[in-house]
Amino acid sequence: MPSSTAAARGTRPGPEAMASLTRHWAEAPSLRTWFGTVDHKRIGRRYLVTAAVFFGFAGASAVAMRTQLAGPEAGILSPREYNQLFTMHGTAMIFLFSTPMLFGFGNFLVPLMIGARDMAFPRLNAFGYWVFLFAGLFMWASVPAGAAPNGGWFAYVPLTDERNTPGLHLDVYTLGLLFLGISTTSGAVNFIVTALKLRAPGMSLNRVPVFVWAIVATSFMVLVALPVLNLDNALLFLDRRFDTRFFEPERGGNVLLWQHLFWIFGHPDVYIIVMPALGIVSAVLPVFCRRGIVGYPLIVFSIVAIAIISFGVWVHHMFATGLPQLSYGFFSAASTVITIPSGLQIFAWLATMLVGRIVVSVPFLFVVGFLVTFVVGGVTGVMFALTAFDQQTTDTYFVVAHFHYVLFGGAVFPILAGVYYWLPKMTGRMFSVRLGRWAFWLVFVGMNLTFFPMHVSGLLGMPRRVYTYPGGLGWDPWNLLATIGAYVVAAGLLLVAVGVVHALRRGAPAPDDPWGGDSLEWTTSSPPKPYNFPVIPRVHSLHPNWDPRTVESTGPGATEDRILAEGRTTLCTSELDGRYERPVEMPEETRKPLLAAVGLLMVFLGLLLAWYWVAAAGAALVIGTLAAWLWPPRRTPQEAGVAG
């Protein structure tokens, strides 16, 4: 560590400064603060727990479906139940689990990784969580009510119009996703501003952790893709409720319009799910190879490239709809090309392993599981880029196998790696390695046992989304294997949950840096203090925690302008170079976000049940709360900086 005298360089914060930080940032453990918290760590943990619960619901739906499909002509589920379950399974896994789960990691980690004390908009963050929670409950409540969406997660018209599917099913879908979209959008805006403006001084863009890059790129994709889905859902809601006719061919509408809009969102959404997960891999893998990641610029390049190219591939979901051949040629090429950035990342990880020294910890096991399964999903993905092959195998179990290898392999494995990797940081407790290893092997074996046979049943001609199938077509053994696998996966995932609870109850206290990590979250205590960093560090490289200069900057090299103990303050820096700009004041706990979210819940419930006066009252509540939220605080002209 470079030696310098404390007097010349500054001082580490004294007890007074620490007390002041605690006073300004800590939240009293009361019900009031429970509802009003704006702490990104608490909100992040809530996202993770809530998304995990929704994952449990969606997983239970899958187990029920697999039980029905264990043998031919089974009668465990009626077609009505099966169709609602498979729709909710897909919708919830995509919208209520994957993205919120990864946003949960982002919420907890982005400020810690960039050396900030909170997200840029802490109240918006709280608002985003409450909206996510309410939208999730809004959609899941339809299942016991027997009114769950039943048109598939893709909800193709005209099956989903009022004539073909009367009832609330599809209104729950359109309104639920519009409701949830508010949360996702506000989260994305928050991530972008946080990562661009609140990075620790010295963290220029080329020193930003890959995970943060991934979250920011994902957020930009959300901002571009989600409005298209919102438009699609709004049009469908209007068609159903108010007899507009955007999608009705007899009256001048177009059914393919729905598909175009849906997939302009839908394909980028695959990367919206997978990219932050790949970011987790890029965070976890190098630490257990005991060196920095190989090809950092290449990985960042590939993230940005995917974010852009993914908007040019949507038609490969429509290869069987009879669009012009020329467009198939173009979209087939784009869909082929998009595998190259992913290939770059795979080989960057392999190279990191080949030149490092590997420590096979539980998080690393899940990373290896990810690599094996994601490559399988990748090679079958290339197959689907070729139109002729796609036309033969789309809408069969082959495609179900493919995208579960991509999404279970590419998102769930990294998420589980992330759970084990950051659990000590989030909870301050270590987990049982034995339980973790058992969980890994069950999930890994079960996952492959579930989804690999689906490749075969698909090639043997079994279409997807069927609630039953006739025996004697060669499909039976594959379906039985898949069902057995589903139970094994379920057991493995339960063991993950057991492991987390066990760690919380019995786990040994976690050290601040159990893995020897390189990024800034490992410089904080486990769990981090409410203000994250007593001294906002100065960053000199891509691996600040391995860099003695950064360690020095928070110790003997700490300066007042980075301690900022007076008030609830974090640092604003420049977008590209991370140059020190100014301290900014952060808002305190408030229940206005919760109130605004309740107002929105009223709006969407009112629209769903056609109680428009409830919707109007909800809208008034939202507007009133937002007005109070945004009302400028009383300040003297000096404080406001306008005094002559």
Place this chain on the structure above:
Amino acid sequence: MAGGEWAGHRRPLAPVARIVGCGLLVLLGGCSGGAPSTLDPAGTGARRVEGLWWLLFWISVVVFAEVMALLAWALVFRRRPDRRISRVEPTRFVVVAGAGVPFVILLAAYGVGLRDLAALRQPESPPAVTVDVTGHKWWWEVRYAGVDGATANEIRIPVGEPVRVRLRTVDVLHSFWVPQLMPKTDLIAGKVRETWLRAERPGEYRGQCAEYCGLQHAHMALQVVAQPRAEFDAWLARLAAPAATPDSDAERRGQQAFLQGTCVACHTVRGTAATGTVGPDLSTLGARWSLGAGAVPNDGGHLGGWIVNSQTVKPGNAMPPQPVDAAALPDLIAYLESLR
């Protein structure tokens, strides 16, 4: 013969590749008989895609093996605690192995894929037969251009000849798919789509709706029967002719029950007063392979059950339970079975 267009795929090792590949799947129990398998093609289009599949399969095996070998190498040899951590940045390796090599492979695969797509576009010779297939929730209405008469869930085609298939839907989206003959074509509301079939050998080929179309999507199967031209012509002539007339007393009583009941509101039997068009044309019902588009086998018992209450067989289908007199039911069954 299909040899001409298929020849493009005939690399010297292709048969070996197929045997080894199929062997792998047999080990897994794969190439089992009876499956409407894409790997057991009997049509020109499906054979094209089968060739493309084996090409992609072997590329995938090689790519997967390469990545797994590197992974295994790292896990075995880079784990020892005495390993020195290298500070080199093997960027060139990453670019070449992660982007360069894949680019070349992908370019080649894309080229082959594009050629196959072009080959699927239309048959080599213009089709002489045109089938009009209309999707309903949840069955297939089948008519032949220039022929007055209809059948359901069954398409007969002359073997060895290309046949044009025009696709429409009266309600939601469906997808026409006979795995052993031809990849899918969606039925799009408000549009007419076209595909073609060419069976290389006589046989019965199962097809199924491949686009989720609601409650009974699982029970929307069809069968394509490829038969010699002469048999096909005879069958088509029978389709155009009036339905068989009753031979026995039972059949005659059954016909009477049929015509006096509610059946005629929805069904047609050619040559009788039954001209409904909501449900399938029943003029050749007795000869069909199944009831309810693959829901149950076509025999007397199932037919009776279907008539009395098809909602227990295929919940949600458009046919309400029929209040048929228990005494009249055997006659009705006998009559409908006689319609061949």
